[in-house]
Amino acid sequence: xxxxxxxxxxxxxxxxxxxxxxxxxxxxxxxxxxxxxxxxxxxxxxxxxxxxxxxxxxxxxxxxxxxxxxxxxxxxxxxxxxxxxxxxxxxxxxxxxxxxxxxxxxxxxxxxxxxxxxxxxxxxxxxxxxxxxxxxxxxxxxxxxxxxxxxxxxxxxxxxxxxxxxxxxxxxxxxxxxxxxxxxxxxxxxxxxxxxxxxxxxxxxxxxxxxxxxxxxxxxxxxxxxxxxxxxxxxxxxxxxxxxxxxxxxxxxxxxxxxxxxxxxxxxxxxxxxxxxxxxxxxxxxxxxxxxxxxxxxxxxxxxxxxxxx
Numbered sequence: 001x002x003x004x005x006x007x008x009x010x011x012x013x014x015x016x017x018x019x020x021x022x023x024x025x026x027x028x029x030x031x032x033x034x035x036x037x038x039x040x041x042x043x044x045x046x047x048x049x050x051x052x053x054x055x056x057x058x059x060x061x062x063x064x065x066x067x068x069x070x071x072x073x074x075x076x077x078x079x080x081x082x083x084x085x086x087x088x089x090x091x092x093x094x095x096x097x098x099x100x101x102x103x104x105x106x107x108x109x110x111x112x113x114x115x116x117x118x119x120x121x122x123x124x125x126x127x128x129x130x131x132x133x134x135x136x137x138x139x140x141x142x143x144x145x146x147x148x149x150x151x152x153x154x155x156x157x158x159x160x161x162x163x164x165x166x167x168x169x170x171x172x173x174x175x176x177x178x179x180x181x182x183x184x185x186x187x188x189x190x191x192x193x194x195x196x197x198x199x200x201x202x203x204x205x206x207x208x209x210x211x212x213x214x215x216x217x218x219x220x221x222x223x224x225x226x227x228x229x230x231x232x233x234x235x236x237x238x239x240x241x242x243x244x245x246x247x248x249x250x251x252x253x254x255x256x257x258x259x260x261x262x263x264x265x266x267x268x269x270x271x272x273x274x275x276x277x278x279x280x281x282x283x284x285x286x287x288x289x290x291x292x293x294x295x296x297x298x299x300x301x302x303x304x305x306x307x308x309x310x
Contacts, residue, residue, distance in 0.1 A: 075119070077167075080129045083122040084305055085231050087190050089114050094188055095250065095284050100198050102279030106286055111254040112185050119305040120182055120190050123147075123222035123233050124241065125159070133162050140297040145221040147239045148301075152294035153267040156181065156242050156301045163303075181244040182304040184268045184286075185258045191236070191271065191283045193229035198282045199236055200228035205278040210237035213277050219297075220274070235271055236281040239300030243268040244309065247288040259309070267291045273298035 073086035095109035124147035207214040245260025272281025
């Protein structure tokens with residue numbers, strides 16, 4: 001059923017870093033902490049009418065005084081003005097309970113333990129940041145501070161590779177670290193920010209809390225809506241975010257540092273979008289696209305810095 005919907009959707013739509021002189025030191029604290037039916041392919045709501053147009057990576061360590069927050073350190077990729085927040089290792093319940101409204105059968109609840117911390121972008125990658133690395137801007141809704149969209153999984157991994165190469169050449173990356181997409185487990189862990197409810201804001205979500213259906217009907221500048229408890233903006237809504245994993249049902253039982261299946265045909269996307277409902281933006285909601293698919297103006301991403309994938 002899912003593959004049929006993917007085929008139909010693709011058929012309808014297919015009628016596709018900065019440098020400076022100093023050295024970055026990314027400091028990590030890996031002390032673990034404890035955090036507490038079939039689904040259709042995501043589509044745009046009601047075919048909305050589109051507008052015709054539209055240094056140094058210098059780290060600053062910030063230790064939170066709020067013990068409920070997982071973010072302890074941040075640094076900024078200065079040439080991109082991109083803030084990267086530190087996410088401590090820990091355990092959480094991934095997926096959703098059977099009682100959760102709008103849930104699907106592929107959200108099987110299971111305990112996940114992340115033994116290594118990682119950095120994750122405070123915001124979705126913007127059009128200006130994309131253009132500085134890639135030299136072009138594919139987005140439909142133009143705006144330097146809006147999230148880049150209409151980018152495929154292949155496109156965004158190319159962005160990650162180019163940024164990594166640039167920063168490594170400049171001597172600004174610790175050995176073994178790369179810019180890449182977060183795993184699906186890392187994404188949900190950061191989205192939940194220690195919560196167990198359907199959304200990081202509680203049991204419900206409004207268009208005043210996130211850019212979802214009922215809002216402006218297009219992307220908005222990153223950071224316009226409230227951050228979750230760990231400081232991340234737009235984990236719910238604005239644009240769907242690619243993850244590193246191939247899509248497949250979760251394994252049974254608890255998981256430790258999951259990275260998804262070794263192969264597949266569809267890549268995971270998370271977080272809902274400006275054209276989707278609140279249910280589509282739940283912390284546990286899972287969606288997917290073909291990795292080369294880039295024709296949809298709800299597809300964006302968020303950058304992660306973590307050890308190179310094996």
